[in-house]
Amino acid sequence: MRQFLPAIPSALIQTPEYARAVLTPSVQGNPARDVDRAVRARLDSQEVLRDESRRFHFLLTEQAIRWQRAEPDVMASQLRHMVGLADQPNLDLAIIPSGVTVSATPFNVFVTYDDRLVIVELFSGEVALREPQDVAYHLNLFEYFRDRAVSGDVAKVLLESVADEFTQQRA
Structure with a gap:
């Protein structure tokens, strides 16, 4: 599974507090939802990450980790x-x-x-793409963005640095 996330971290890697902040309606017209139930569903879905026979690729922009969707302590924890x-x-x-x-x-x-399906997320829902040329395009797009990204220890240093900035806001 390859997820491209330009605005916020994936539900699969969210903490409960961050998920709650993201799922709490703040815009008029936002669909009504049971936030507690939605948070539990996100946390339950994270069990899939324990399956070491599967590979997960999460590709975020720096803006996605800096966009303050919650209080500074929640952001730092996330x-x-x-x-x-x-x-x-x-x-x-x-x-x-x-x-x-x-x-x-x-x-x-x-x-x-894999090379079978792409789900594109929109404000109002999702679009499933199964045509080989659509899947290939999104795989190429993912690789294009991934080639410009940092990972491993460099990504961890960036995450810690931004977390420290949020912690300093709290002080």
């Missing part, structure tokens, strides 16, 4: 949680730093499932 996840052998966590030139525009979140 980023440190991601640092811990980056050590999982079946998980690749990469971040496109703000200072990198990227000529393609990241319009929306998308998830590719």
Whole structure:
């Protein structure tokens, strides 16, 4: 599974507090939802990360880790949680730093499932793409963005640095 996340971390790597902040309606007209139930569903879905026969690639922009969707302590905790996840052998966590030139525009979140399916997320729902040329395009797009990203220890240092900035806001 490859997830491109230009705005916020994936539900699969969110802490409960961050998920609650993200799922709590703040815009008029936002669909009504049971936030507690939605948070539980997100946490339950994270069990899939324990399956080491599967590979997960999370590709975020630096803006996605800096966009303050919650209080500073929740943000710092979320980023440190991601640092811990980056050590999982079946998980690749990469971040496109703000200072990198990227000529393609990241319009929306998308998830590719092998070479069979792409789910593109929109404000009002999702679009499933199964045509080989659509899947290939999104795989190429993912690789284009991934080639401009940092991962491993460099990504962990970036996450810790931004977490420290949020911690300093709290002080």
